[in-house]
Every structure is written in structure tokens, then in C-alpha cells.
Amino acid sequence: MLLPDDRFGLGLRTDHYEEIADGGARVGWFEALSENYMVEDGGPLRWLDRLRRDTPMALHGVSISIGSVDPLDGRYLDDLARLVDRVEPMWVSDHLCFTALDGVQMHDLLPLPYTEEALNHLVPRIQTVQDRLKRRLVLENVSSYIAYDASEMTEWHFLAELAQRADCELLLDVNNVHVSAFNHGWNPLDFLAAIPTDRVRQFHLAGHSHNGTHIVDTHDHPVADEVWTLYRAAVERFGPVPTMIERDARIPPYEELLAELEIARRLASEETPA
Amino acid sequence: MSANAGSLADLQRAFQAFMLAGDTGFATKVRSGGRASREIGLAVYRDGYALRLIEALEIDYPGLMAMAGPADFELMARAFIAAHPSRHPSVRWFGRHLAAFLAATPPFSATPAAAEMARFEWALGEAFDAADTIPIDADALMSLASDSWPGLMLDPVPSFRRLTLAYAIPQAWAVREQAPPGELGVDPADRPTPWAIWRADETSTYRSLAPDEAALLDALAAGGTFLDMVGAVAPHTGEDEAPARTATTLRLFVEDGMIARFRLSD
Numbered sequence: 044m045l046l047p048d049d050r051f052g053l054g055l056r057t058d059h060y061e062e063i064a065d066g067g068a069r070v071g072w073f074e075a076l077s078e079n080y081m082v083e084d085g086g087p088l089r090w091l092d093r094l095r096r097d098t099p100m101a102l103h104g105v106s107i108s109i110g111s112v113d114p115l116d117g118r119y120l121d122d123l124a125r126l127v128d129r130v131e132p133m134w135v136s137d138h139l140c141f142t143a144l145d146g147v148q149m150h151d152l153l154p155l156p157y158t159e160e161a162l163n164h165l166v167p168r169i170q171t172v173q174d175r176l177k178r179r180l181v182l183e184n185v186s187s188y189i190a191y192d193a194s195e196m197t198e199w200h201f202l203a204e205l206a207q208r209a210d211c212e213l214l215l216d217v218n219n220v221h222v223s224a225f226n227h228g229w230n231p232l233d234f235l236a237a238i239p240t241d242r243v244r245q246f247h248l249a250g251h252s253h254n255g256t257h258i259v260d261t262h263d264h265p266v267a268d269e270v271w272t273l274y275r276a277a278v279e280r281f282g283p284v285p286t287m288i289e290r291d292a293r294i295p296p297y298e299e300l301l302a303e304l305e306i307a308r309r310l311a312s313e314e315t316p317a
Numbered sequence: 318m319s320a321n322a323g324s325l326a327d328l329q330r331a332f333q334a335f336m337l338a339g340d341t342g343f344a345t346k347v348r349s350g351g352r353a354s355r356e357i358g359l360a361v362y363r364d365g366y367a368l369r370l371i372e373a374l375e376i377d378y379p380g381l382m383a384m385a386g387p388a389d390f391e392l393m394a395r396a397f398i399a400a401h402p403s404r405h406p407s408v409r410w411f412g413r414h415l416a417a418f419l420a421a422t423p424p425f426s427a428t429p430a431a432a433e434m435a436r437f438e439w440a441l442g443e444a445f446d447a448a449d450t451i452p453i454d455a456d457a458l459m460s461l462a463s464d465s466w467p468g469l470m471l472d473p474v475p476s477f478r479r480l481t482l483a484y485a486i487p488q489a490w491a492v493r494e495q496a497p498p499g500e501l502g503v504d505p506a507d508r509p510t511p512w513a514i515w516r517a518d519e520t521s522t523y524r525s526l527a528p529d530e531a532a533l534l535d536a537l538a539a540g541g542t543f544l545d546m547v548g549a550v551a552p553h554t555g556e557d558e559a560p561a562r563t564a565t566t567l568r569l570f571v572e573d574g575m576i577a578r579f580r581l582s583d
Binding site (some may be wrong): 051078079081082083084085086087089106109111112119136141143145146147148149150151153155156158160161165187188189190191192193194224225227228229256257259293 | 324325326328329330332333336337346347351353354355357358359361362365366369370374402403404406407408409411445446447448449475476499516519538
């Protein structure tokens with residue numbers, strides 16, 4: 044598995060293309076959103092190729108719909124495999140959820156029930172994707188706003204069991220852990236404690252919208268204090284895992300995200316002294 | 318597990334029915350408790366679904382937004398979402414049927430300029446995303462031997478799109494950011510006007526076409542030879558003028574970066 048020399052990165056967003064091309068990345072790596080570049084040609088791929096020349100990248104998808112009861116989308120996997128060949132990413136991630144059913148795309152990360160049935164459904168699908176992409180798939184825990192009556196285990200036990208059975212890796216989204224913990228009233232440290240340390244490939248950090256009664260994962264604010272606190276705990280448990288900040292709305296100037304990433308560097312260095 | 322719990326497939330179908338149509342059966346499969354109530358949690362998903370798709374349309378159709386204003390745009394978008402659920406993994410394709418929807422669906426069809434604006438804006442986006450190519454330059458064309466010209470065939474760049482618009486859509490689109498939301502006016506054109514849209518360098522661009530230019534481009538894009546193009550131009554210029562006018566216009570198109578390659582018919 045390739046690893047960046049500098050393990051701190053940012054999400055690649057069109058707003059920052061010009062500035063990165065002119066002033067350099069100034070981060071160790073970028074996370075590019077797969078679906079934005081799963082096209083035949085044109086503007087998005089021109090930019091991706093140009094920026095990839097100087098900076099390592101990971102690919103992060105939102106639509107593989109790994110948990111759906113629809114068959115895996117062969118055309119989607121072909122397009123993703125072609126993009127993987129082009130980008131040669133450090134790793135490829137998507138979300139542990141379902142996003143489409145009966146061919147209709149909801150464009151949302153809909154949670155799965157934490158059941159033995161869901162585990163049995165997911166494991167062969169993940170293995171199919173891993174065979175197709177010739178690498179382990181990295182799956183991210185999502186923020187959730189409902190819990191199923193049907194669930195038989197906690198989210199963290201489900202994730203740990205899935206990683207073991209499917210031999211996949213995990214993208215630990217620290218903000219999502221915080222959001223779901225708040226919404227469902229559980230302790231985020233219980234989540235971290237149950238995740239196997241050798242399965243976490245990457246950390247996500249992001250901002251959210253706090254509505255008093257509930258938190259929504261909106262990626263439109265700076266990382267919240269509580270999430271920084273949880274990030275310290277995550278670094279303490281999982282060690283120097285590649286970390287990046289996601290921002291998808293109210294996208295600030297690139298310099299502002301670089302400054303926010305410095306906070307992650309500082310906190311991580313305090314938890315993992317050289 | 319309670320009696321309300323269902324199989325994975327049942328749960329997913331119930332969740333989708335709730336998001337797309339507000340079906341309330343899903344609520345019985347969701348656990349209450351925790352800080353956020355069941356109703357609040359469900360609303361996050363239901364509201365988020367519509368807002369994400371509306372946002373995708375706002376990104377693709379700023380001119381339509383300037384014409385309609387936020388309230389009417391949202392009404393239009395919700396009607397479109399209900400009629401055309403997304404079927405592509407990338408949300409960027411969600412709005413591709415909007416122009417046809419607006420043209421065919423009351424009350425939107427009563428404002429034909431809206432459907433034309435949607436056609437124009439989608440074509441601009443397609444031009445931006447089209448495959449790359451290096452256009453030929455005029456020297457390559459002009460160096461052809463004169464006896465080769467009758468069989469000359471040209472391919473437009475992949476980003477090339479041709480529209481005919483009854484309203485002054487591109488003129489209105491150009492000032493969309495100056496008009497207060499909902500107040501962008503679109504005048505009827507003096508007559509239906511042909512337009513070419515393509516990508517030059519890294520920017521989508523467009524220009525209106527004289528009737529003979531449009532006839533030439535249509536013959537070219539249909540795979541016609543230079544002689545076919547002359548034949549298409551002749552009704553507009555007269556037969557004597559047509560060959561020279563065709564050659565001059567082709568040179569302009571080449572210089573504008575609209576032509577990807579040329580070849581000679583057998």
C-alpha cells in the first residue's frame with residue numbers, strides 16, 4: 044500500500060484548481076471524488092491529470108451503493124476501474140451504506156441495519172469489488188439520523204465484524220462518529236475502542252451543522268471543537284493514520300483550509316511525538 | 318428484534334418509498350430514542366433528498382434561476398424531481414431531461430423561453446465536459462491541393478452543439494448575474510436563430526450563425542463533402558458565390574477552433 048510522505052491532505056475541489064496549479068498543493072495528498080471524474084474526457088479529467096502529476100491522490104466515491112439489494116452496477120465498476128488505472132490512487136474508498144434501489148439514485152448515504160443478514164449480504168459484494176479493483180476497498184462509517192428497529196448489534200461491532208469477514212479496510216470519519224453519537228446518544232469512545240487498529244486506512248475530518256436537537260453532517264463549517272477532541276483520541280488509538288479535511292459547501296479560500304489542516308498536524312504530533 | 322423489523326430488502330424499499338413519496342410505513346421500522354426524535358431524523362433524509370437535487374439543478378441552470386426566481390425555481394425543480402427520479406450514479410446528470418420536461422409539462426410549457434434556456438444551459442455544460450481534441454489550424458486546410466477540395470470532409474470538435482432558438486436566450490444568459498433573481502427578461506428573437514456552441518481552449522463558447530453558415534455547418538456535421546456544403550450554401554448566396562463563401566466560412570470555423578479534423582472522400 045502506497046502512503047504519502049506527508050500524511051495530511053485535503054479534498055480536491057474545483058474552487059481551488061487554479062490556486063493549486065499556480066501555488067502548488069502544499070499538502071501531502073488529495074482525496075478526489077470518484078464520480079466527478081468518471082467521464083470519458085473533458086474539463087474534469089484535464090484538471091485531474093494536471094494536478095495528479097505533482098500530488099498523490101486517493102479516490103473517494105459516494106455511489107458504489109455497496110449495501111443495496113440491487114445488483115452491483117457493472118458499468119459503474121468498469122468506469123471506476125478505468126479511473127483507478129488512470130489515477131493510480133493510494134487507495135479507493137466509498138461509504139458503508141446504500142444509495143440506490145431499483146435503479147433509482149437517492150444521492151444520499153442511507154444507513155444499513157446492523158444485522159447478520161446485512162453482513163452476509165455485504166461480504167461477497169465487497170469481495171467482488173476488491174477483485175475487480177485488485178485492491179482492498181476502504182469503507183467509511185456514515186452519519187446517521189435514524190436507527191433501525193431491526194438492528195441486532197451496534198454500528199461499531201458491525202464495522203469491526205465486516206472488516207474482518209470481508210478483509211476490507213475502514214475510513215474512520217471522526218466527524219461522522221461524533222454526529223451519530225450525538226444523534227443516537229451513545230459514547231463515541233465506545234465506537235473507537237471497538238474498531239480494530241490494523242484496519243483503519245484513513246481519517247476524515249469535517250464540519251457539521253448543530254441544530255440543538257440533532258447534528259447534520261453538512262461539510263459546510265470548520266471542524267468543531269468536539270471533533271478535534273475526538274480526533275486526538277483517534278490518533279492516540281490508531282496512530283499516524285493519513286488524515287484529510289472535507290469541505291463541500293461554503294468552500295473557503297484554499298489558505299483557510301491549509302490553516303485548518305495545521306490544527307490536525309499539531310494535534311496529531313502532540314499525540315504521536317516523533 | 319421487534320415485529321416491525323423486516324428483511325434488508327423490505328427495509329430499503331420502505332426507506333426509498335418514504336424518501337421519494339413520503340410513504341409513512343417506514344416510520345414503523347425506525348427506532349425512537351436517542352437525542353434526535355424519530356420524526357426529526359426522518360425529516361433530515363426526506364428534506365435532504367429534495368434539497369440535494371434542487372441544488373444540482375441550480376448549479377446547471379443559473380439562467381433559469383435568474384428567470385424564475387428561487388420560489389418558482391423550487392416549484393419547478395420539485396415537479397421535475399417527482400417526474401424524473403435520478404437514475405445515474407453521478408448527480409451531475411440529473412438535470413439532463415429538464416428542457417424536454419419544461420417543454421412538455423404544464424404550466425411550464427406556457428413559458429417556452431424557459432425550456433429554451435434549459436436547452437442552452439445543458440448544451441453549454443455538455444460542451445465543457447466533451448472529449449478533448451486539438452482543433453486543426455487554417456494552414457492545414459489551405460495547403461490542400463485545389464483538386465482535393467470537392468471531396469473534403471470535416472468533423473466538428475466533440476464539444477460542438479447546434480441549437481436553433483426562438484428567443485434571445487444567449488443574450489439574456491450573458492447578463493443573468495446582473496438581473497435581480499426572477500427578473501431576467503428574455504425577448505423573442507426577430508426570427509428563429511441558429512447558434513453554435515463549442516469549447517475553445519477550456520471555456521464553453523457560442524455564437525449566432527447566419528442562415529448560410531448554419532446550412533453549411535449542418536451539411537458538414539451530417540458528413541457531407543465540400544460540394545455538399547456548397548450545395549447547402551447556394552440557396553442563400555446564389556450558385557456563383559457559394560464556393561467562395563463556403564471556403565471563407567470554413568476558414569472562419571477552423572480559426573474559431575470548431576473543426577477537429579479533415580479527410581477526403583474516396
